[in-house]
Amino acid sequence: MSLKVAFQGERGAFSEQAGYAFFGDKMSAVPLPTFEDVFKYVKNGRVDFGIIPIENSLYGSIHQNYDLLRKYNVFIVGEVKLRIKHYLLANYGVKLSDVRKIYSHPQALAQCEDFLKKLRNVEIIPVYDTAGSAKMIKEKKILDGAAIAGKQAGIYYGLKILKAGIENHRKNFTRFLILSRKKIIAKENPKTSIIFVTKNIPGALYTALGVFARRRINLLKIESRPIIGQPWNYMFYLDFEGSVADKVCSDALRELNELANYYKFLGTYEKGREVG
Structure with a gap:
């Protein structure tokens, strides 16, 4: 039986990876534009579960999601702590020396700041989503730019890896919460x-x-x-x-x-x- 699981972002997002880590092959991914959409879909029963990031081990809490937990009557029924590995992704045929623009979510850019500081003559452009940046450079056939996203986003959108593991610190984890409209009380741990x-x-x-x-x-x-x-x-x-x-x-x-x-x-x- 498949479970509809909502998350914010495009296919290949870290939230989707965390969802598969928690639910396995039972998960049917439902990408949505905003975090509040995830809460609404859970509350209204349009999905079985939602998954949201709540805290990064290096950069702290996602305050918007704390506020949404207060606003919506949903329950936390699980959590998963996903190791965040960032990759510099580009279209095939693009070399690192060709890159003049790098796109990603502001938090991902901050988590890769040490790598980005070493680059010369490169414009850093924030966008709404890590996987969304990968999707954008693929769909727009950008040949002078790259995206910072997870490896799965690169696979999903058919991009090549220019550089792997570009995050500032290897101990970079994000804690994700699993949301349900039904209260489920855990017995173990x-x-x-x-x-x-x-x-x-x-x-x-x-x-x-x-x-x-x-x-x-x-x-x-x-x-x-x-x-x-x-x-x-x-x-x-x-x-x-x-x-x-x-x-x-x-x-x-x-x-x-x-x-x-x-x-x-x-x-x-x-x-x-x-x-x-």
Whole structure:
């Protein structure tokens, strides 16, 4: 049985690679223009799952997707940590010395900054998607330009590799989240993600985090985001080890809910493995 899985970008995108790493051959890829489209398709049941990047190990969080997790009623049901390997791709017949323009997503360009600095007389042009840059130079038959994208994009669009492994650091991973409209509570190696807003009183965040510290629950990540319409007030995204089905965790969340002005459960899912 195939599973329709939505992702932002063109075929060959890193999100698609992460999807195949998680779902295997059961995945039927559904490329979409924007991250918000992915959330809408999941929420409306037009796909079985969605996959979004949430954090890069070198360059931090994708804040737009944190905000969309708050906005849409979908659940996190899995994660995968994909090794990001960047390739300089070009049409056949193009040599590195021919390249005068390099296209890619701004984050990919940043992740390859050390390589790009070594080039001379080359214009760096940001575009909306890594795989989209590969598709563009193929469809437009650009012979003085190259794209930075994943190897799979090169295979998919019939491009050759001018240079492999051009990322700044080999330990370059992006963490992707699997989204579903249905809540699925993982039993093996679980972690849980939530959102909460503290009351505007001294020590509120300290007290909120204390509900986990007293129960010796290991916190994995905390991320703050501004509350739209309330300048200088913030909501917190929190990941911790354990399941909402465990009494110690459910007791902590019940106490937190009593302390907080706002609380939202995002999901209990299996910790993702590193792939690629």
